[in-house]
Amino acid sequence: MRAIPDALVPSAVGPDAAGGVGATGGGAATGGSAADPGDAVAASAPQADPDRTTLTAAEAAHPSDDELLAVAEGRHSGPHSVLGQHPRTSPGGGRSGTVIRARRPLADAVTAVLSSGARVRLDHLAHGIWEGAHDGEFDDYVIEARYGDHIDVRDDPYRFMPTVGDLDLYLLGEGRHERLWDVLGAHVREHAGTVGTSRGTAFAVWAPHARAVRVIGTFNEWDGGRHAMRRLNGQGIWELFIPDVEPGAVYKFQLLTREGAWIDKADPVAQRTERPPHTASIVSAPPAHEWGDDEWMRRRAETDPHTAPMSVYELHALSWRPGLSYRELADALIPYLDDLGFTHVEFMPLAEHPYGPSWGYQVTGYYAPTARLGTPDDLRYLIDRLHQAGYGVIMDWVPGHFPKDAFALGRFDGEALYEHGDPRLGEQPDWGTYVFNFGDSRVRNFLVANALYWLDEFHIDGLRVDAVASMLYLDYSRTEWVPNIHGGRENLEAIAFLQEACATAYREHPGIVMIAEESTSFDGVTRPTSAGGLGFGLKWNMGWMNDNLRYIANDPLYRSYHHGELTFSFVYAWSEQYVLPISHDEVVHGKGSMFTKMPGDHWQKLANLRLFYAYQWGHPGKPLLYMGQEFGQPSEWGEERGLDWWLMDQPPHRGVASTIARLNALYRSTPALWELDHDPAGLQWINGGDAGNSVLAFLRRDAQGDSVAMVFNFSNQVLRDYRIGLPRAGRWVEVLNTDDAELGGSGVGNPDGVRTAPEPLDGFDQSAHLTVPPLAAVWLRPADS
Template identity: 55%
Template sequence: MTARRPRSAAPEPALGAAPPGPARPTRPATTRPTLAGTPPAGTGRAAPLAAEDRGRLLAGAHHDPHALLGARPVAGGLLVRTLRPFARAVSVVAPGLRAPLHSEGDGLFAGVLPLGKVPAYALLVEYDDDAVTVPDAYRFLPAVGELDLHLFAEGRHEQLWQALGARVMTHQGVSGTRFTVWAPNARGVRVVGNFNHWDGTGSPMRSLGSSGVWELFLPGLGEGELYKFEITRPDGSHTVRADPMARRTECPPATASVVHASHHAWQDADWMARRGEHPVHSAPFSVYEVHLASWRPGLTYRQLAAQLPAYVKDLGFTHVEFMPVAEHPFGGSWGYQVTGFYAPTARMGTPDDFKFLVDALHRAGIGVLMDWVPAHFPRDAWALAEFDGRPLYEPGDPARAAHPDWGTLEFDYGRTEVRNFLVANAVYWCEEFHIDGLRVDAVASMLYLDYSRQEGGWTPNVHGGRENLDAVAFLQEMNATVYRRCPGVVTIAEESTAWDGVTRATHHVGPGGFGGLGFGLKWNMGWMHDSLGYVEKEPVHRKYHHGEMTFSMVYAYSENYVLPISHDEVVHGKQALVSKMPGDWWQRRATHRAYLGFMWAHPGKQLLFMGQEFAQGAEWAEQHGPDWWLLDPSYEAEPDHRGVRDLVRELNHRYAATPALWERDTDPAGFDWIDGDASEDNVFSFLRYAADGSPLIALSNFSPVVRHAYRLGVPGDVPVWREVLNTDDPRFGGGGVTNPDPLKTEPVACNGRRTSIAVVLPPLATVWLVPA
């Protein structure tokens, strides 16, 4: 059928209430068909349905409506029965055949045709004002395979989205849409949508045995249709639910699922072929974190594709990271309370529009990371919570299911099908949308049974410990599956504790007896907290906190780290990065620049949230996004902000061109302190080394005074050094205190080395030096 533009779903019934009953369903066509042939000699009356079967069928509580509806041989011919609410008459039609069926009341029509076999028939359904001809949905075999059901039951269906949900397809030679949903506790399931006026009476689904999966193929139905599942709970009440596997949704606050078929033609083959050539641990990796809905408020995915890639490429970031894009009902959650795990949010366009944005970034040479949220889900009555009338995606114990921090529900990682739902979801984003990396949110809340819970409010694992063994197994399986199926993809953990082996391979067992979790990278929350705590202090007090900047090197190689200055650090009273700094406006900007220079030189990858690249002074708010007006040439402070943005561009380009800053990020031999104890001077100095031994010196002076002829011990095999970056450069808004070329190495012992150089350290600045 021709797809229609989606219409809004009917208002949601209260939990437990029956779905609203419309006046009459819509139908795939509105023209009266021209029929060939004549009725047979007579249509016999069918034996009536058993009262129990009839009652269950009409109540939406029958597990096998295909056993009651459709066509089957009986004594005397072929029995055809259909359930067509609001119809005045129904006839069976086929080439050379038109056979009226007898009304049995309540929308049931049946008859026995004098035929020996089942033809490829259709139903002529007549209403008061029109008639339609459609194939009978109940003459089709199941449109999902036994292997699909077996793999799902085993928890090993790695492309689950191809087996569950709504899929446009040709089945037994007829085009239509197959609907499948996992609801093992349901007494019955019906499909409702704009195609039947949200009345599922005539569209009951069949249960496919012990799999818990329900299925129905609706011929003639195509993409763009709105739908949900009407579920009869174990207690006989009804609930109408969005499809957990929906690949497209209505735009919130509307909540219906949308039948979707992708038509995007990818143009990023070169990127996909190359992205796995170099491990991220030994490659440049600097990330620009973006909240898509507010980066440029009001832009669609396709409009973002015309602006975001050029901006990110100009600034030299290697990757963007999207805050969650999966569908979520409340925009103020920033996407961290997901209801549509398989659907990009419809706020900015369709799934193909989102693919267009990813494609554009790849063609610009930019990798795409996205936040992925398998830690919890909201309690909305139309979504996953008690999906089929009992806890399904969440644990059965309410105390265990409730997430104490966010008012949400945790997933039951020990349930095979739930684990499969999540593992396949990770694969889905990487395979279907060409995502290059998943940043997994709130990993710590998954790993610990006592996370944010009081004494007595949690139950130990089978060994008496606090570790969530099911969550550990899930994360290991997810990581192993993604890395096996998707070469070049990296997984990144937001994990804030000292859990051992977050980025260790899953088959390597650590001191705690657990295999590694298998992530590629981990956010270094300790570095973030300590370093921000240091720069927020007045310079006169920083000497007492010197160790907060050096402590990160004690554990820098225990995991593979990302250094994150993320959205979490510039919102909800924490202030924007530049506003955290003490002093007047000049000192704040200078410290901001010095901190970025220190961050880019520190071992680990970099992540910076939007707006911080040009020293936005206000906290981020999702309602309006970055203060782009600060870069307007008519604004008198514009050079200050443009200078910081120019510095970020320079940092990224220097970083990418200097292997010493990334090639040995996970190798202790790639780092050496020159002087990590200069607390009285507020100075940090260290060396970074490339794989071939090429060095870079990073010097950071977090004091507001110039330090002339500041002597530093350096390797003796480099006779001359030159300055390649200085955050006090006037181009970046600095005061212009720089070092002349060349800086000659002298045979003067210092810092435990036999040779040294004397440099000028600008105030509140970071300087990088390389061999001349």
């Protein structure tokens, strides 16, 4: 509460629509009108029904005791039709002034102070509702209430027009509002009254099953009766403008279910939240960050990311260096990326989540960056800094499921709303979570707009969509499931949602990339939606990851018997557009780190790592590596602790990081390694069948025909005088040797390069003899290229 003298009473306020009866002045949001949109919904409702949004003119002039009681208890769905200001009618039926009503329980006296300074005494009607009248038109006013010796003066929320306009309501109802976050949630704004404007916060929420909705928070001592919202239409949009509520205010929505229970919920579209374990939403200030990445955004819009270089460093922001904020992360991460040379960083989910060990994959605040690391503007600062330093930013996005926490989306208005009501469709047994109801256009709208929100408001360059397989199949990890309308197992509604999300994201933000984490053989994940595909730009190649991790774990003595695991990925390498991931999922929960997956002693493990990474960067597809694996961390990752950074001071482990840096430098500067990633013309075999020596050899080519020859020795033997065919006569030089002593290797190789002879081999007219180190990769290219 605040007590102020009469001389300081504000005059910048305006009239409420009063149920659309005789309202004048005031401004609605985009597409709005002067009439309350609730009129059409409740005009025929019976008298004394607290679920009504409006009253007739006669009822507004003389509300019943039941109406007054419902308003007093904050369970009326249209409190503006009773509270606020209304036209007073004369006995002859004409207008004879204005009636003002306010809810002030326990007050000793209540007065409305008009913009002119005129004072209108209000008398107590019943249940804490006060009423008074004056002879003038609608005006701006505040309510002055006396409690003993204390005077409380507050602007009146119930005299304002709706802040959600007719066009917004239409688009929300159709599930087509691509800037949903601009309408729903909490927005600090100047809102027009009759004479002037008032500053405050506009609250809006979708809750179609609720009988009443109230705003509770630090600004009303968590007393929802003070701020009951009005239902605007049959779609269930509730709205209230509360003057003087500023950024930083903490709030929730309080909803009355159809069963008569009050439940408290965080705002589904809140753009800021309390820091977990606290669960309330926070009124976010309008973005104040001034972006400095104009050049990056311009170049991004002109670039096709799918055929551009993309080597990705995946990290969990909370445990990369624990304790760093978004801003501090920029100072530490960028120099590290400069050393390693990746082109992109991929953050595990940054949206708010209550349970840390979920790593962000059980989201409760889809529109709120996690408060653990700072404010939304702090995240903007981090992304801006990354862009200015030349790094793309990908973020994991989780539209497939959400947790059952009572304060969040689950059973939001007392019934299944965001989730499907049938547990065979609406629950994910693997994770104990709810599944979104993809068949509801408004739920799809919530998710599609959320994708656009991160791309638009935070300049994210790409979204990696988590657990796509769980969305595509109705029988995914279920013993009981419901077939689709054709009797099949495909989730047609989820497929339509993914197509809409991808197509809309690419349309609205040229140069971004949508990436699917999809582990099945579903056809057309990266095929355009116009050709019946899902519309993603890239897909994680889980088959490559599984086959190659299984292969590399074999002792080199036995690898010749598993050669098919190494080469199988080339059979389908161009069936989709792929990312080659070694992700967080492969180095946690007992799977061990990449270092521990490797056979042999300490030196051999690191040699195998260097070899494996060279193979990953040389294989068609975009390489992705999880944090800590770039320097061969032996311990398994856990979100509760940071990385073993001290290993970077150990030369053998530093050598692995230097290998990554060398690979990335070659990758960035060599179009043959990425330009034709998704075209079979980008690879030509030299020898893929030398299982006896556990060797693979192939060429990577660019669109101009320039090539890099790659030889991978997965055995633990030095292969001296090993002969391969080459497409061009002359001298070829080593551009990479993972056995280089500077990288921690034994120094075996071809320091002077190799020279071809006109001896046909492997389908080429020229061939050369070279030395291939054990557990190592050698890359060659023509000396004059």
